[in-house]
Amino acid sequence: MNSEFTIAVHSLIYLAYLPDHMASSETIAKNVSTNPARIRKIMGCLRKNGLVKTKEGIGGGYILECDPETATLAQVLRSVSYGSLKPNWCTGNPEEACPISSGTQAVMDQVFRDAESHLEKYLDQITLRSVLEKIKQTR
Template identity: 65%
Template sequence: MNSEFTIAVHSLALLAHLPGHMASSELIAQNVCTNPARIRKIMGILRKNGFVKTKEGVGGGYMLACDPGDVTLAAIYRSISTGTLKPHWCSGDPKEACLVSANMHGVMDQIFTEAELYYTKYLEQLTIQTVLDKVRQGQGQCQGQNRQ
């Protein structure tokens, strides 16, 4: 799994916490603890998939373009990270005479494919609003904003 999914969920939860406000890539990056270029890359994907809208120039940035209660984590996962549960490297050699080495790649592919199906099914049960509600049950404040 890559960190882009976590960054996307974090960014969308932040925007949901600041409804009607534009957030710059710098503000989001500071909140997420990453760099603004990485945020812009991920927000571009989220914009392309209809989760955020953008405004350029002074006072511009990103704003949530959807209802946080309607956006499942599965939808975000599919737009950002589908296929990332499976590692890029696989052990074994299909040309090998050894039964284990020759078949390990296919077996592991099946395991990771099934795991991703179960994982996505679980993520269908969670929304950005669910995440924001869980965050609000925690401690602390957000970028000088009072918790709502």
């Protein structure tokens, strides 16, 4: 899984903590400890998937568009990092006569698709609100 998922969750939880308040990419970036340009890229994906909305100009920024009671971590996964469990490399050379190389990639692709499906089902049970409540309990 890539770091965009963690940054997206952190950003959404931050916005859920400040209901009905706009937060700029600079403010979110400072809270998440990353670059504002990276926040804008991730928030763009979240906006396309209906999790946040934006307002440009002075006093603008990002605000939750979704309900933290029903929005799930699976929605965040699908927005920013679906397909990221599968590595971007191939093993072996399928053109060689190696009996392992000829089938490894297809088998491993299925393993990663199945793993991602299980992860998505698990994350579908976790709402933004439940994450925020757990965070509040740890303080």
